[in-house]
Amino acid sequence: MPVNIRDIARAAGVSVATVSKALNGYSTVSAATREKVLRVAEEMRYHPNAAARSLVGQRSMTLGVFLTTGLKHPFFASVLGGIDEALKARGYDLIYLTQVAMLQEYSLVRHCRSRNVEGVLVFGFQETDMDFSELIESGLPAVFIDMDMAGERVGMITSDNVQAIRTAVRRLALLNHRRIAFISGIPGSYAGKMRYEGFREGMAEHGLPCLPEYTVIGDFTRESGYAAMTKLLELPVRPTAVICCSDVSAVGAMEAAAEYGLSVPEDLSVVGFDDVEAARSVRPALTTIRQDMEAMGYRAVALLDDLITGADIPSKQIILPTEWIWRDSCGPAKRDD
Amino acid sequence: MPVNIRDIARAAGVSVATVSKALNGYSTVSAATREKVLRVAEEMRYHPNAAARSLVGQRSMTLGVFLTTGLKHPFFASVLGGIDEALKARGYDLIYLTQVAMLQEYSLVRHCRSRNVEGVLVFGFQETDMDFSELIESGLPAVFIDMDMAGERVGMITSDNVQAIRTAVRRLALLNHRRIAFISGIPGSYAGKMRYEGFREGMAEHGLPCLPEYTVIGDFTRESGYAAMTKLLELPVRPTAVICCSDVSAVGAMEAAAEYGLSVPEDLSVVGFDDVEAARSVRPALTTIRQDMEAMGYRAVALLDDLITGADIPSKQIILPTEWIWRDSCGPAKRDD
DNA sequence: GTGAAAGCGCTAACAC
DNA sequence: GTGTTAGCGCTTTCAC
Numbered sequence: 149m150p151v152n153i154r155d156i157a158r159a160a161g162v163s164v165a166t167v168s169k170a171l172n173g174y175s176t177v178s179a180a181t182r183e184k185v186l187r188v189a190e191e192m193r194y195h196p197n198a199a200a201r202s203l204v205g206q207r208s209m210t211l212g213v214f215l216t217t218g219l220k221h222p223f224f225a226s227v228l229g230g231i232d233e234a235l236k237a238r239g240y241d242l243i244y245l246t247q248v249a250m251l252q253e254y255s256l257v258r259h260c261r262s263r264n265v266e267g268v269l270v271f272g273f274q275e276t277d278m279d280f281s282e283l284i285e286s287g288l289p290a291v292f293i294d295m296d297m298a299g300e301r302v303g304m305i306t307s308d309n310v311q312a313i314r315t316a317v318r319r320l321a322l323l324n325h326r327r328i329a330f331i332s333g334i335p336g337s338y339a340g341k342m343r344y345e346g347f348r349e350g351m352a353e354h355g356l357p358c359l360p361e362y363t364v365i366g367d368f369t370r371e372s373g374y375a376a377m378t379k380l381l382e383l384p385v386r387p388t389a390v391i392c393c394s395d396v397s398a399v400g401a402m403e404a405a406a407e408y409g410l411s412v413p414e415d416l417s418v419v420g421f422d423d424v425e426a427a428r429s430v431r432p433a434l435t436t437i438r439q440d441m442e443a444m445g446y447r448a449v450a451l452l453d454d455l456i457t458g459a460d461i462p463s464k465q466i467i468l469p470t471e472w473i474w475r476d477s478c479g480p481a482k483r484d485d
Numbered sequence: 486m487p488v489n490i491r492d493i494a495r496a497a498g499v500s501v502a503t504v505s506k507a508l509n510g511y512s513t514v515s516a517a518t519r520e521k522v523l524r525v526a527e528e529m530r531y532h533p534n535a536a537a538r539s540l541v542g543q544r545s546m547t548l549g550v551f552l553t554t555g556l557k558h559p560f561f562a563s564v565l566g567g568i569d570e571a572l573k574a575r576g577y578d579l580i581y582l583t584q585v586a587m588l589q590e591y592s593l594v595r596h597c598r599s600r601n602v603e604g605v606l607v608f609g610f611q612e613t614d615m616d617f618s619e620l621i622e623s624g625l626p627a628v629f630i631d632m633d634m635a636g637e638r639v640g641m642i643t644s645d646n647v648q649a650i651r652t653a654v655r656r657l658a659l660l661n662h663r664r665i666a667f668i669s670g671i672p673g674s675y676a677g678k679m680r681y682e683g684f685r686e687g688m689a690e691h692g693l694p695c696l697p698e699y700t701v702i703g704d705f706t707r708e709s710g711y712a713a714m715t716k717l718l719e720l721p722v723r724p725t726a727v728i729c730c731s732d733v734s735a736v737g738a739m740e741a742a743a744e745y746g747l748s749v750p751e752d753l754s755v756v757g758f759d760d761v762e763a764a765r766s767v768r769p770a771l772t773t774i775r776q777d778m779e780a781m782g783y784r785a786v787a788l789l790d791d792l793i794t795g796a797d798i799p800s801k802q803i804i805l806p807t808e809w810i811w812r813d814s815c816g817p818a819k820r821d822d
Numbered sequence: 823g824t825g826a827a828a829g830c831g832c833t834a835a836c837a838c
Numbered sequence: 839g840t841g842t843t844a845g846c847g848c849t850t851t852c853a854c
Contacts, residue, residue, distance in 0.1 A: 150598045152831055163841045168833055178839060193592070195599040199536040199545070200831035203846045208536070210580075220762070225557040235583045241600065242581040243547075246572045255530070261487045262532040263578065371766050403768060425557070429708050431740060489847055500825045505849055515823060537847035540830045 151192045160188040171196070208264035211235070211452060214245040214256065216272035221368060221396065222424045223441055224272060227293065230445025231269065238453050240266075257286040267452045270295065274336040289455035291448045294339045303451045303464040307439040309342035310349065312470040316391050316419050316437060317350025319472065324481040325389040325417060329362040331376040331401060333393035340368075343393050343421070362387055366397050373400025381408045388416065388481045395420035395427040395436055402430065402477070413479035423473055432476035439470045488529045497525040508533070545601035548572070548789060551582045551593065553609035558705060558733065559761045560778055561609060564630065567782025568606065575790050577603075594623040604789045607632065611673040626792035628785045631676045640788045640801040644776040646679035647686065649807040653728050653756050653774060654687025656809065661818040662726040662754060666699040668713040668738060670730035670758075677705075680730050680758070699724055703734050710737025718745045725753065725818045732757035732764040732773055739767065739814070750816035760810055769813035776807050 153171075157164045162181060170177045170185035177185075188194075202208035213231070215224070235242055245259060245268070260268060268283070271293035283290055284299040291303040298304065320328050330347045333340035344363075351358045364379050366372035373392055380387060381404065392398035398420035402412055410416050412432055420427055423438035447466055454461050490508075494501045499518060507514045507522035514522075525531075539545035550568070552561070572579055580600060582593065597605060605620070608630035620627055621636040628640040635641065657665050667684045670677035681700075688695045701716050703709035710729055717724055718741065729735035735757035739749055747753050749769055757764055760775035784803055791798050 153833095154831080164832080165834085165842075166840055169840090172833080176839060181839080193595060195592075195595040197540070197831050198600050199539045200846090201833080202536045203534070203540055203831080203848090204833045205846065206833070213581075220559050220562040222557050225562070232581075232583055235581075241583070244550075244569070244572075244579040244581060246569055246578070255532075258530060258532040263535050370763065374766065400766070407768065426707065429711065429737070431744060490849095491847080501848080502825055502827095502850080503823080506824090509849080513823065518823075534847050537830090538849080540832090540847080541849045542830065543849070 150197070151194050152197065153194075156185065156189050156192055156194050159192060160185050202264045208266055209240050210243055210263065210265050211240045211449070212243050212245045212260055212263070212265040212268040214268055214270045216277075221394075222426075223368075223394070223422060226424070226441035227271065227445040227448075230442035230447075231449055232445075233442070234446040234449030234453075238449065240449070240453070255282065257282050257288055260288055267291070267456045269293065269448055269452060270297075271448075274334065275338065276336055289452055291452040291455065293444055293448050294337070296338050298464070301455050303448075303455055303461075303466070305444055305448045305451060305466040305468070306338065306342070307444070307468045307470050309339055309470075310346035312421070312437045312439070312472075313343045313346030313391060314350035314353065315470075315472055317347065317354060317356070320389045320391070320417060320419070320478070321350075321354040321356065323389075323417065323478065326356055326481070327362065327385065327387040327389070328356060329364070329380050329387035329390040331364055331366045331373055331380075331390060331392045331397055333397075334367045335365055340393060347391065366393060368394040368397055370396045370400035370403075373397025374404045375400075377401035377404035378408075381405065381410070386416075389419070389478070390416065391419045393421050395422045395424045395434055398434055398436070398477075399426055399430050402432075402434075412477050415482075417478040417481075419478060423471075427473075427475070435475045435478040436473050437470050438473050440468055443468055487534070488531050489534065490531075493522065493526050493529055493531050496529065497522050539601045545603055546577050547580055547600065547602050548577045548786070549580050549582045549597055549600070549602040549605040551605055551607045553614075558731075559763075560705075560731070560759060563761070563778035564608065564782040564785075567779035567784075568786055569782075570779070571783040571786030571790075575786065577786070577790070592619065594619050594625055597625055604628070604793045606630065606785055606789060607634075608785075611671065612675065613673055626789055628789040628792065630781055630785050631674070633675050635801070638792050640785075640792055640798075640803070642781055642785045642788060642803040642805070643675065643679070644781070644805045644807050646676055646807075647683035649758070649774045649776070650680045650683030650728060651687035651690065652807075652809055654684065654691060654693070657726045657728070657754060657756070657815070658687075658691040658693065660726075660754065660815065663693055663818070664699070664722065664724040664726070665693060666701070666717050666724035666727040668701055668703045668710055668717075668727060668729045668734055670734075671704045672702055677730060684728065703730060705731040705734055707733045707737035707740075710734025711741045712737075714738035714741035715745075718742065718747070723753075726756070726815070727753065728756045730758050732759045732761045732771055735771055735773070735814075736763055736767050739769075739771075749814050752819075754815040754818075756815060760808075764810075764812070772812045772815040773810050774807050775810050777805055780805055 153164050153167050157167045167185050170182040267289035289301045294306050364376040366376045398418050405416050420434045420436035423436045427434040427436045490501050490504050494504045504522050507519040604626035626638045631643050701713040703713045742753050757771045757773035760773045764771040764773045
């Protein structure tokens with residue numbers, strides 16, 4: 149049913165080699181022949197068989213993506229959007245590497261080789277979730293998003309989490325907040341660790357105490373934000389500001405505060421992270437740290453492509469800047485606080 | 486670098502044909518040889534080249550998925566989770582068909598043929614978003630999620646939206662609500678249309694008036710729920726209950742109500758749709774209509790597989806039942822209402 | 823039971 | 839410029 153190169157060779161009255169050359173834009177074909185071949189191919193709705201192509205050692209133009217199923221967080225959707233953009237731009241297709249790969253006996257790398265996957269994107273994992281050493285050592289190009297991985301042909305991309313949170317602390321300190329709490333992300337995740345580090349550094353820079361009871365563990369979700377804030381509010385001396393590791397958890401925190409009868413930002417300032425849609429629509433609108441999630445996806449694909457094609461790469465570690473977004477959930481600390 | 490069938494033939498001291506047969510479980514191979522071949526293949530970490538396989542006319546075990554980039558709604562993530570499950574179970578890989586396919590000159594079908602995609606899953610679209618006729622007539626098996634499409638080798642899967650909303654109206658009517666409003670989903674979407682139909686039917690069944698000012702258009706998002714509810718609250722005579730076409734928009738509606746000084750469920754009953762995580766965590770917890778999103782994904786793949794393999798299929802249209810979930814956002818209408 | 827050989831659609835030497 | 843041909847890794851007749 150599908151038309152192949154021989155069909156169009158016959159129809160155009162040339163050999164298959166000529167067709168191949170014409171189709172691939174080789175200069176050793178006369179303009180007239182090229183045009184004829186291209187026209188016939190178009191008429192017959194020819195499309196090259198990708199399997200045959202990659203079999204003869206050509207590129208498969210296929211990238212793999214390996215991610216957690218827990219992609220309900222809007223962060224993942226945004227990153228995926230950026231990936232999609234870049235895929236179009238660079239002409240790749242994307243194959244989802246299903247979680248089969250997490251079974252013990254199964255080898256992600258073998259699966260990729262089997263499918264002629266040229267490179268793989270990994271995200272949504274913690275370094276400890278599984279053993280990525282086989283992948284890293286395999287020579288298969290890989291780019292990790294928000295994971296601290298390095299190797300010969302591996303790249304990583306993340307936001308400048310440390311700087312972002314340091315800035316947040318500074319802004320809050322300038323608003324005279326001294327009792328600043330921190331609702332963490334998943335402590336085992338790279339982003340979670342970096343943000344916590346930024347918090348400690350920021351507090352130290354302003355001579356503020358990093359009280360253990362003011363640091364509570366979350367996991368980026370709304371529920372964890374709600375639970376963490378509840379804990380914070382039961383403290384004998386409450387914080388006047390709280391930095392959350394995601395907008396979603398910040399929304400949860402604000403809910404808890406509201407239930408407790410506190411108003412934001414008068415009684416409590418709240419800072420989020422990500423700048424998802426909800427940050428704009430929630431009341432009060434959330435002051436947050438914007439990370440460019442689309443860019444993370446886009447740049448990840450671009451970096452992977454460079455790793456595959458052997459292009460010159462200034463750095464295999466890309467750290468994207470973040471942006472502080474003022475909205476309504478932060479205000480000055482009260483005089484007596 | 487990757488080991489091929491010839492390498493393992495040599496190592497096992499047999500011919501390539503025998504290796505192929507052993508690997509594919511043909512009975513014409515002696516148990517001894519089979520075992521030896523299998524062992525050697527394992528030792529050498531052999532993995533068949535998918536391209537070569539599909540080239541010789543074997544199946545590619547590849548499905549395509551074609552979806553909107555606007556997959557930020559948690560609904561999509563859940564469906565994807567179910568798809569992933571089924572993929573594992575049936576041994577398929579999934580290739581993500583980028584939006585290149587939406588360009589005019591580009592043919593989704595050709596792309597699939599080119600990639601040896603055996604069948605395609607489509608979701609997140611409205612029937613009018615693009616012309617799916619080429620796909621439907623191509624003979625390439627396809628399953629549409631929440632889209633009303635039919636054809637020789639096409640299936641569709643959806644929830645029983647009409648019944649779901651009729652039930653919601655009935656529950657509300659039993660709580661003595663008479664002024665019931667409806668915040669729609671995207672009016673052009675299949676789910677949106679069916680839910681609206683369910684609303685009209687339900688209202689008619691209980692002799693309740695379907696006032697135009699009580700039906701306001703939304704698009705499933707939180708923002709649209711907020712905006713729609715605001716409109717409703719400005720009416721001279723407010724509704725006592727509102728049915729929303731998604732949990733997310735219901736949350737937006739509740740926010741608007743809260744700002745307006747109304748309390749849920751005392752002053753206003755709110756019903757959602759989907760039963761996403763937020764429905765449980767929001768305060769008051771949302772009474773909603775649960776649709777089994779994972780099952781939608783899972784069954785879609787199963788149906789597609791059946792369409793591909795030519796298995797006996799009772800029906801190419803699958804309508805999944807929904808479940809009414811009582812939580813705290815619905816209560817009886819006040820006496821005087 | 824096992825092996826030799828053809829061929830899937832394509833590209834890349836290498837002739838002409 | 840164009841055509842002939844080998845061969846990518848695999849499955850599948852068809853001999854033996």
